[in-house]
Amino acid sequence: MYTVEENRLINLSDGYTVLYGYLVRALLDEFGVEGDAAAREGTRRYGADRGRNSREKHLKMGAKINMKSLFGLGGDLPPDPRFRRELQELNPQERISHTLICPMADTWKAYGMMAIGRMYCEEFHFACYNTYAYGYTQVELAKTQTQEGDEYCAFNVILRPENLPDELKPVCFAEYDPAYVQPSFTRTKPDGKIGFNSLSVKIFYYLLEAAEERLGEKGRQAIAHGLNEAAKDAVRFLKKSAEEQGIKWDAQFYDYNYPFYFDNEHNPMWEQYGKHGTKEMLEKEFFSIIKEGLGR
Amino acid sequence: MYNIDEIKVQNQQDCWSMMYMYIARGIMDICGRAGEGVIREAVRRYGMDRGAAMKERLEKAGFKTNLKTLFTIGSDCTVDPRFRENLLREDEQVRLWEVYTCPLADFWKEYGEEDLGHYFCEQCTHACVKAFTDGKAQTNLSKKLTHGNNFCRFSVYYRPANLDPDKRGASFAEFDPGYQEPDPSVLKPVEAKASINLNMLKLYYYLLEVATERFGNEGASAVAQGLQGFAEDCAEMMKVKAEHTLKQPDAEFLGLNFPMALCSDEEPFWKDHDKYNAKKIMDSNFYAIFNQALGL
Numbered sequence: 001m002y003t004v005e006e007n008r009l010i011n012l013s014d015g016y017t018v019l020y021g022y023l024v025r026a027l028l029d030e031f032g033v034e035g036d037a038a039a040r041e042g043t044r045r046y047g048a049d050r051g052r053n054s055r056e057k058h059l060k061m062g063a064k065i066n067m068k069s070l071f072g073l074g075g076d077l078p079p080d081p082r083f084r085r086e087l088q089e090l091n092p093q094e095r096i097s098h099t100l101i102c103p104m105a106d107t108w109k110a111y112g113m114m115a116i117g118r119m120y121c122e123e124f125h126f127a128c129y130n131t132y133a134y135g136y137t138q139v140e141l142a143k144t145q146t147q148e149g150d151e152y153c154a155f156n157v158i159l160r161p162e163n164l165p166d167e168l169k170p171v172c173f174a175e176y177d178p179a180y181v182q183p184s185f186t187r188t189k190p191d192g193k194i195g196f197n198s199l200s201v202k203i204f205y206y207l208l209e210a211a212e213e214r215l216g217e218k219g220r221q222a223i224a225h226g227l228n229e230a231a232k233d234a235v236r237f238l239k240k241s242a243e244e245q246g247i248k249w250d251a252q253f254y255d256y257n258y259p260f261y262f263d264n265e266h267n268p269m270w271e272q273y274g275k276h277g278t279k280e281m282l283e284k285e286f287f288s289i290i291k292e293g294l295g296r
Numbered sequence: 297m298y299n300i301d302e303i304k305v306q307n308q309q310d311c312w313s314m315m316y317m318y319i320a321r322g323i324m325d326i327c328g329r330a331g332e333g334v335i336r337e338a339v340r341r342y343g344m345d346r347g348a349a350m351k352e353r354l355e356k357a358g359f360k361t362n363l364k365t366l367f368t369i370g371s372d373c374t375v376d377p378r379f380r381e382n383l384l385r386e387d388e389q390v391r392l393w394e395v396y397t398c399p400l401a402d403f404w405k406e407y408g409e410e411d412l413g414h415y416f417c418e419q420c421t422h423a424c425v426k427a428f429t430d431g432k433a434q435t436n437l438s439k440k441l442t443h444g445n446n447f448c449r450f451s452v453y454y455r456p457a458n459l460d461p462d463k464r465g466a467s468f469a470e471f472d473p474g475y476q477e478p479d480p481s482v483l484k485p486v487e488a489k490a491s492i493n494l495n496m497l498k499l500y501y502y503l504l505e506v507a508t509e510r511f512g513n514e515g516a517s518a519v520a521q522g523l524q525g526f527a528e529d530c531a532e533m534m535k536v537k538a539e540h541t542l543k544q545p546d547a548e549f550l551g552l553n554f555p556m557a558l559c560s561d562e563e564p565f566w567k568d569h570d571k572y573n574a575k576k577i578m579d580s581n582f583y584a585i586f587n588q589a590l591g592l
Contacts, residue, residue, distance in 0.1 A: 034462075116404035120455055122434060138418065142438035142451040147392070149384060154438035154449065158418070162333035 004245060006081040009259035010103070011241055012196040014081040014195075017104045018237075019200055019230045019259070020120060021113040023207045026226030031215055038219060039116075040123050042210035046203050050076055055132045062183040065172045067159050070132050074187045078195035082106075092173055094161060099153035105145035117146035125155075127144065133159050134168055156291040193256070194240025200259035201269040201278070208276050220281075228283035234258055235293030251294055300541065302377040306399065306494045307537050307553040309376045311571070313403040314533065315496060315526050319503050320412040322522025327511050331518070334510055335415045338502040343423025345498055351428045355466075358478045362388035362467045366428055369480050374488035378402075388468055389425050389455055390551065394439075395448040401441035413442035425452055429467075432458050436582055492555040496563045501574055508572045516577065523581035530554075531589035545590050558592060 022105045027035030050222055057278040068091055084101035108117030133204045140156035161173045170177035211219030238257055242249035255262040264287055270279045323331040353359050354370045364387055380397035404413035420471045422435040433454035439445040456464045465472035507515030534554060538545040552560055562585060566575040
């Protein structure tokens with residue numbers, strides 16, 4: 001049993017996961033291997049954006065850019081109460097962990113989107129962690145729940161000082177920076193709604209960007225179709241969730257439980273991610289269906 | 297129990313493991329923590345060299361260069377019979393396998409040098425696959441026998457979608473209409489001694505190359521010191537191994553159980569690898585001691 005707040009996080013997480021699935025599926029269905037290529041490129045750009053953002057944030061905090069900071073200072077992924085992880089090692093050079101329950105993998109499986117989840121695992125983690133540490137992170141993800149037969153995810157994310165050029169060693173490791181005094185850090189967890197809204201806008205933005213670049217107007221249309229499908233699914237699963245919790249299915253419930261802000265016009269993410277007509281496309285291809293589902 | 301031919305392969309493999317370990321130890325002892333960077337870079341060059349050579353061999357014979365060909369007919373090594381592996385999946389795009397017993401890891405552990413082995417494991421397969429696929433495949437190694445785990449887990453992914461459209465046909469038959477795969481018999485299987493010999497000399501050469509590049513004469517001296525330790529211990533090891541098979545450690549036995557020629561002039565390798573005084577350093581720091589210890 002989960003609390004109402006936990007259920008919101010679960011719905012936000014599933015909304016983000018399924019959004020990715022529908023956008024990528026639309027590209028694959030329409031373009032085959034070329035759609036696959038665009039989806040992978042979009043996923044890599046998205047991962048690189050998140051890695052870069054975390055690095056900038058950590059540099060501002062005065063942290064060293066290493067694995068302990070990446071995984072210890074609080075990332076940009078909001079918590080999901082279903083997630084279960086066994087952390088085996090966390091030090092500046094290594095983060096070794098087993099993900100025992102991954103709600104994203106479970107959701108993709110439930111939607112028949114396992115291959116899409118596999119693509120996410122192959123491209124996102126590498127791009128994100130690698131970009132974070134200036135391209136020198138070794139991302140070893142040999143077991144994943146999106147790989148048939150694997151029962152858990154085995155993350156070994158590694159940054160070896162001796163693989164870095166001399167100028168980056170003091171940026172990444174305190175033992176190469178003799179004058180370094182570590183500030184005190186407060187670990188923060190991102191807010192569910194703000195966090196999943198941010199991730200969802202970014203993944204939509206980068207998939208659209210890559211699709212448009214590689215596949216032109218038809219690629220754009222495929223993304224629009226993916227948004228339509230994601231919206232229809234959102235109406236279905238949010239209605240069901242509201243019903244199960246005995247809560248009224250209305251715009252407020254939507255806003256608490258789905259990543260994109262209902263007030264699309266004022267979503268703060270458009271300032272940075274408003275290119276390619278993202279805001280307008282979301283209004284037309286996503287919110288028209290949501291509003292219809294809300295009886296508006 | 298192994299048969300006499302299997303034991304010969306094992307003995308040669310142990311020489312390879314021993315040489316790497318002694319040279320790497322020499323580098324660490326003399327070059328300090330920056331020695332780790334030398335070893336890792338040398339192992340990467342070694343892996344890249346092997347990957348590029350395997351690619352060239354397959355291309356010349358008219359085969360596609362994908363994960364299936366790399367790890368089957370294209371492989372440049374004879375597997376030591378002590379390896380215990382479980383192949384989970386093998387096709388053109390995906391290769392997943394686990395290693396439960398590794399004679400290299402066992403050898404290094406026996407000497408308390410798992411860390412040196414670990415440097416090797418973290419770099420070699422990645423570099424090899426990288427060169428073979430022009431950097432387009434992804435290698436994951438989440439568990440390592442040299443790093444406290446009881447198995448190694450490798451997952452390699454090579455996706456057509458991550459290749460330029462005009463390059464897909466070179467690796468994947470489905471993108472090359474009308475392609476007829478040549479009869480596998482056109483590729484002669486790699487002979488055990490020849491492959492260990494070549495890999496051993498290449499590894500030595502790259503260790504010397506990087507040590508010299510980064511530490512000049514001091515780096516070369518570190519490699520020389522490693523060779524001296526290797527020569528002494530290898531001579532002792534060959535005596536024991538000969539005794540175990542009721543033989544004398546003479547030229548005949550060594551010809552079958554030691555991977556290098558007994559006189560460096562007989563190695564064709566040096567013709568193309570004559571920089572850094574590589575042959576001379578091998579002669580004076582290995583052969584002089586090894587031959588004397590065995591009365592050759």
